[in-house]
Amino acid sequence: MTFSPALEERFAKLLTSYPAGRTRSAVVPMLLYAQDELGWVSRELIEEVARRTGVTAVQVDEVIGYYSMLRRHPIGKHLVQVCTNICCMVVGGQDLFEHASKTLGVGHKGTTTDGLFTLEEVECMGACSWAPAIQVGYDFHHQVTPERFDRLIEGLRNAEAETRKV
Amino acid sequence: MLYNEPSPLEVKVVTRRFGKPDSEKIDTYLADEGYEAFKKTLTLTPEAIIDELKASSLRGRGGAGFPTGLKWSFVPRNTGKPAYIICNSDESEPGTCKDRLLMENDPHQLIEGMLIAGWTVRSPAGYIFIRGEYRYLIDIVDRAVAEAYERGFLGKNILGSGWDHDIYTHTGAGAYECGEESALLESLEGKRGIPRLKPPFPAVVGAFQCPTILNNCETFSAIPAIFRQGAEWFASLGPPKNGGTRMMCVSGHVNKPGVYELPLGFPLMRLINEVCGGMRNGKKLKAVIPGGSSSPCLRAEECDIGLDFDSIAKAKSMAGSGGIVVLDEDTDIVGLALRTIKFYQHESCGWCIPCREGTTWLKKILERYHGGGGREKDIDLIHEIAKGMFGRTFCALGDAAAMPTYTFIEKFRDEFEAYLQKSRPKQIPELALL
Amino acid sequence: MADLVTFTIDGRQVQAAPRTLLITAAKQAGIEIPAFCYYDGFSLQAACRMCLVEIEKTPKLQVACTTPVTEGMVVRTDSPQVAAARKGMLELLLTNHPLDCPVCDKGGECELQDMVFRYGAGESRFVETKQHVDERQWSPVVFYDKPRCILCYRCVRVCDEGLGVGALGVGDRGSASEIIPNRGDHLECDECGACIDICPVGALTSGTYRYQTRPWEMDHVGTICTFCSNGCKTTLGVRNGEITRANNRDKSGVNGEFLCVKGRYGFDFNHHPERLTAPLVRVNGKLAPASWAQALATVGKKFAEVKQRGGKFGVIGSNHTTNEENYYLQNFARQALGTSNIDHRRTGDVATLIDALHGHAGALATTADLYTTPAALIIGSDLSQQHPFLAWQLRANFRHHQAKVFAITSGPIREDRYAAKTMRAAEGEELTAVESFREHLAQQKSLVILFGDSIKGDAVRKLVAFGDSLGIPVSYVPLVDYSNSRGASDMGVLPDLLPGYHGVREAGLEPGLAYDAILSATDLDALYVVQENPFAKTPLASTGAFVVVQDLFLTETAERADVVLPAASAYEKAGTVTNVCGEVQKLKAGAKTMGAKTDLEIMGLISKEMGVSIGIWKHDTVFAEVRKSVPGYNVALPVVETGGAAPTFPVNGRVPLEDRPDLISSDRNTLFLSGTLGRYSKMLTSVLEYPGKLYGQPVETELEMKEAQNT
Ligand SMILES: Cc1cc2nc3c(=O)[nH]c(=O)nc-3n(C[C@H](O)[C@H](O)[C@H](O)COP(=O)(O)O)c2cc1C
Numbered sequence A: 001m002t003f004s005p006a007l008e009e010r011f012a013k014l015l016t017s018y019p020a021g022r023t024r025s026a027v028v029p030m031l032l033y034a035q036d037e038l039g040w041v042s043r044e045l046i047e048e049v050a051r052r053t054g055v056t057a058v059q060v061d062e063v064i065g066y067y068s069m070l071r072r073h074p075i076g077k078h079l080v081q082v083c084t085n086i087c088c089m090v091v092g093g094q095d096l097f098e099h100a101s102k103t104l105g106v107g108h109k110g111t112t113t114d115g116l117f118t119l120e121e122v123e124c125m126g127a128c129s130w131a132p133a134i135q136v137g138y139d140f141h142h143q144v145t146p147e148r149f150d151r152l153i154e155g156l157r158n159a160e161a162e163t164r165k166v
Numbered sequence B: 001m002l003y004n005e006p007s008p009l010e011v012k013v014v015t016r017r018f019g020k021p022d023s024e025k026i027d028t029y030l031a032d033e034g035y036e037a038f039k040k041t042l043t044l045t046p047e048a049i050i051d052e053l054k055a056s057s058l059r060g061r062g063g064a065g066f067p068t069g070l071k072w073s074f075v076p077r078n079t080g081k082p083a084y085i086i087c088n089s090d091e092s093e094p095g096t097c098k099d100r101l102l103m104e105n106d107p108h109q110l111i112e113g114m115l116i117a118g119w120t121v122r123s124p125a126g127y128i129f130i131r132g133e134y135r136y137l138i139d140i141v142d143r144a145v146a147e148a149y150e151r152g153f154l155g156k157n158i159l160g161s162g163w164d165h166d167i168y169t170h171t172g173a174g175a176y177e178c179g180e181e182s183a184l185l186e187s188l189e190g191k192r193g194i195p196r197l198k199p200p201f202p203a204v205v206g207a208f209q210c211p212t213i214l215n216n217c218e219t220f221s222a223i224p225a226i227f228r229q230g231a232e233w234f235a236s237l238g239p240p241k242n243g244g245t246r247m248m249c250v251s252g253h254v255n256k257p258g259v260y261e262l263p264l265g266f267p268l269m270r271l272i273n274e275v276c277g278g279m280r281n282g283k284k285l286k287a288v289i290p291g292g293s294s295s296p297c298l299r300a301e302e303c304d305i306g307l308d309f310d311s312i313a314k315a316k317s318m319a320g321s322g323g324i325v326v327l328d329e330d331t332d333i334v335g336l337a338l339r340t341i342k343f344y345q346h347e348s349c350g351w352c353i354p355c356r357e358g359t360t361w362l363k364k365i366l367e368r369y370h371g372g373g374g375r376e377k378d379i380d381l382i383h384e385i386a387k388g389m390f391g392r393t394f395c396a397l398g399d400a401a402a403m404p405t406y407t408f409i410e411k412f413r414d415e416f417e418a419y420l421q422k423s424r425p426k427q428i429p430e431l432a433l434l
Numbered sequence C: 001m002a003d004l005v006t007f008t009i010d011g012r013q014v015q016a017a018p019r020t021l022l023i024t025a026a027k028q029a030g031i032e033i034p035a036f037c038y039y040d041g042f043s044l045q046a047a048c049r050m051c052l053v054e055i056e057k058t059p060k061l062q063v064a065c066t067t068p069v070t071e072g073m074v075v076r077t078d079s080p081q082v083a084a085a086r087k088g089m090l091e092l093l094l095t096n097h098p099l100d101c102p103v104c105d106k107g108g109e110c111e112l113q114d115m116v117f118r119y120g121a122g123e124s125r126f127v128e129t130k131q132h133v134d135e136r137q138w139s140p141v142v143f144y145d146k147p148r149c150i151l152c153y154r155c156v157r158v159c160d161e162g163l164g165v166g167a168l169g170v171g172d173r174g175s176a177s178e179i180i181p182n183r184g185d186h187l188e189c190d191e192c193g194a195c196i197d198i199c200p201v202g203a204l205t206s207g208t209y210r211y212q213t214r215p216w217e218m219d220h221v222g223t224i225c226t227f228c229s230n231g232c233k234t235t236l237g238v239r240n241g242e243i244t245r246a247n248n249r250d251k252s253g254v255n256g257e258f259l260c261v262k263g264r265y266g267f268d269f270n271h272h273p274e275r276l277t278a279p280l281v282r283v284n285g286k287l288a289p290a291s292w293a294q295a296l297a298t299v300g301k302k303f304a305e306v307k308q309r310g311g312k313f314g315v316i317g318s319n320h321t322t323n324e325e326n327y328y329l330q331n332f333a334r335q336a337l338g339t340s341n342i343d344h345r346r347t348g349d350v351a352t353l354i355d356a357l358h359g360h361a362g363a364l365a366t367t368a369d370l371y372t373t374p375a376a377l378i379i380g381s382d383l384s385q386q387h388p389f390l391a392w393q394l395r396a397n398f399r400h401h402q403a404k405v406f407a408i409t410s411g412p413i414r415e416d417r418y419a420a421k422t423m424r425a426a427e428g429e430e431l432t433a434v435e436s437f438r439e440h441l442a443q444q445k446s447l448v449i450l451f452g453d454s455i456k457g458d459a460v461r462k463l464v465a466f467g468d469s470l471g472i473p474v475s476y477v478p479l480v481d482y483s484n485s486r487g488a489s490d491m492g493v494l495p496d497l498l499p500g501y502h503g504v505r506e507a508g509l510e511p512g513l514a515y516d517a518i519l520s521a522t523d524l525d526a527l528y529v530v531q532e533n534p535f536a537k538t539p540l541a542s543t544g545a546f547v548v549v550q551d552l553f554l555t556e557t558a559e560r561a562d563v564v565l566p567a568a569s570a571y572e573k574a575g576t577v578t579n580v581c582g583e584v585q586k587l588k589a590g591a592k593t594m595g596a597k598t599d600l601e602i603m604g605l606i607s608k609e610m611g612v613s614i615g616i617w618k619h620d621t622v623f624a625e626v627r628k629s630v631p632g633y634n635v636a637l638p639v640v641e642t643g644g645a646a647p648t649f650p651v652n653g654r655v656p657l658e659d660r661p662d663l664i665s666s667d668r669n670t671l672f673l674s675g676t677l678g679r680y681s682k683m684l685t686s687v688l689e690y691p692g693k694l695y696g697q698p699v700e701t702e703l704e705m706k707e708a709q710n711t
């Protein structure tokens, strides 16, 4: 498999970041960084990471099943994650998730028909003091109200429409 | 960038540079006594460094509150193997959001803390394990690490000491259990985050089967101040055996939730009323979860305590990770118990029976109970299952799931009972046999 | 041995070696601590929490499977708290278990059933819905039923640590955790089925046995596998005279947990539809069914006639028949037929090794030695493929005792992964390569050398000279192919050697024709072939010879025969076989095939027809004679009778043999091939035809494995 030069560079660095003979350590970062670029983890990627790190495919497979951020299927362009864990929940996180679900018209792990958004209810994301929080991609949004949520989604939709026009 | 207004009551030690322009840059850090502590430790013997740490009575900020100096003293010397430094920035305990600020606002302070640890055991390398969701922090920390290399604080022959040291960031990928130190090490080695058998503890056999210093991000970040301003000063900030300050992450029903740095032992009620501006909407306090979601909750009348490890332990809870969730009178305890167990069920690594099956069963009962299908005997059943898990699981996650659950029942049984009145009983089949 | 520690368990003072795990120490004291995940010999998991016990001065219950005993420790395994914990674990385990025991293969031999029976949790408080996951097929032989799985990780460990394959892993997380195969949705592996056997419940089931029968409907017959030379004990599950499964039920054989795909699944040749059930006699150029009386009379008459006129016989023995049969066969040839033209397909040079070792004591390694000798050198064999049990022994030796394994082979082998040093050398070049190992080898306390068929004739003598020059005790294993290859050699199914490696001249005979000469002779009058298929490779030169073949199937050789006599398989008879390491083990008849007779009986009956007497044709009687007259075979009867493996030590003197390295060649069978027999196992052929690839070479870094070992 070939990756972007930036990713290849990252891989090269990863493979030398650990003590000699410990390239297996690079498995999780490689999978996550590759997923960032490719959107998901394919069987091909599994075999590739196994080959590059010198482990067996099943050892890579084991890892993918374990970590909740690694996924075996493509998702929408923007991953919208709403935290409903206790700190967010007690200040409206659960309601926010339900609102998001209505706005996007999909449930947990659902992807909008235009392929723009995938919604996910997630565990605590480390924004408890500024709850309720969501992440869109890797970007945090704090103290999100239903109105702010809708504005955010609309903004992303408009941006997409712009790029389509160009 | 700060996410909440600081409080005038704060005692700023680890957060003292927060809010300064370019606080994450090495020049800002160097202009504010940056790396001075490390330079000082370069002249000290490992024993002297560890003694100083012990004298500071710094206790781990990751959850267990273990004395840091003592932990470092367990790292065997002259094993012929290298020793590694691991920073636990997995920060996933619900209620906790401080390591994130430390890495975002003052990554050099963390690097300096790790350098001191590295120098103490003459370690060749350190790894900062950052939860995958904090991707933006990896870039920030990587930039800081690169700056430290440029200025000679990392790399070969650091400051002419003849000692080489590298620091790398390492990403997690979504797993609370990887915050548990031995599961973290497995994850660092490219495996599933399944905890290891202990003993041996990581100090003796840790990363890559070598001796290891493993601490929380805030723990490392507190270390430069100790060597700059002295162990005695640090110890005197808090009550005996509870040195220093702590970043208290307050969330829930207060007017001004936020992360505040306060000395250990700071009164919980003052934190709520003075630092956080009191209860939201003038509501009454019902309960506080004092140390992240795994700590047993305190009823309002139990909250007259100081926020240090020993005082909270005396109140039969734990200071844990410093995540303080304040709950008002309207809080639905059953819903809270359900959401809590859902979390642990989702995050159980699945290795051992009691945690894997116990959390799943509890979740199912609570879901049904919460959904209106509760039976009176479920209350005792929940309590028994949680008690049956406690102390019998492979790692502490099982305890972390059990403790809040049985405590909610013990302290708010009336709310569970009241729920029964609300419920529209669903027909539950009674199974006579298996 | 270090001083014992004394501790108290359930009020009794007992002793154990220091560092013994509590669970083992308790067992030694006769106290059972229940466990699912703990499994002797494999890495510790402490996952099932069934073994929780009370230890005085520790507030929480402790797991007995990882806690070593210490002096003065006070343990309770019988307290109410412990009972409650066990019951609690079982109740939790059952919450998502389908409880489909009535249709589960494991019903009746399930450890979960037994535990619930013994420790409670018969009543459940669980009223929620269970999670169903469909059963999956991973290979022709392996099926996985997730809801039944209790996640004890035994399968994962036996595959990785035991076999060195590592085809299984743990997927997903938490309550969704499950066992996963190495190729996403299917397995690429040795198909040995060890995972199925070791599974305490019915989560892993076997393609051949599933839904066939209930365990209690079968007779369980412990016998020896008939395929390769490693001599694994296998327990046949026999119902109505037919074998329905083979496994390691009681783990009492030399092989412990181990069985390969052949031992576990290859038995189905036994009831292959093409099995011969009646003698065939050539009439008008065509083989036609005949009665036993008719067929035997034809053979007896012809043999007597050829003998009388001083005609030329050839006799080809088998690598599969018992020691008794081989012994009887050479008697039959030399006395009844009066010929020295007897041989078998030699797959390794045992005779030259015996000769080269004259004057050496204890220089033949047993299978048990492979687990204890501190170092091993493999020469010219892909051990995991060709001698899987020996490979298992070495791997266990490495894991448990940090044994140093060295290898010189022509291609990569699985042992490379953990070997201390390996080297590639072309066949025939191994003895040059071995010099570069000298320094490493000489540092070892003792060494066992396992060598394949490329070391033969003079090379064997050179190898022994090399071993002698190391200055350390060295023992040897000549790697032969089949279940009784070793026995055929030891019993004198050779043209120049009598049983026990005595020269034929000692008995006043001249050496006869060897295997190749028998086949190429143009003037042979009669050829007698016992369970061997020489014509598969070489046609018979004597077109006019009268050919008698005893076999299970109509092989290429049988097709050319004038009389074909249906023989019983090793699963259908008693008698003994000698494995690759020279250990004698007893067969037990399990199955029955209508119409077949044992080779021993057939030989007896033919000699009777010929009117000559060469002794009673009963296995016990012949074995008694073997014990008396074959040097080294005077083995302890109780050992053999109780299913043990008795080591043999043939003559320790010169062997007057003619070096014939050209006659020695291994069939290089792999895990899925075994000469002619393997062709008739549908299971083995289906595995070979399965779309998924079979297991190749592992890629895990050597270092990692070694690193893991050091902890
Ligand atoms: C289930 C579980 C999750 C944990 N998560 C974290 C975490 O996210 N961050 C952390 O620093 N420590 C966490 N810990 C505690 C660590 O195991 C370890 O005690 C700590 O990192 C040691 O550092 P300290 O001594 O500086 O506190 C967790 C422990 C358990 C049992």
Ligand code: SF4
Pocket: B177, B195, B347, B348, B349, B350, B351, B352, B353, B355, B356, B393, B394, B395, B396, B397, B398, B399
């Ligand atoms: S308690 Fe058991 S299942 Fe839970 S996280 Fe720890 S080891 Fe895994």
Ligand code: FES
Pocket: C034, C035, C036, C037, C038, C045, C046, C047, C048, C049, C050, C051, C052, C063, C064, C065, C066
């Ligand atoms: S045998 Fe001890 S935990 Fe399973």
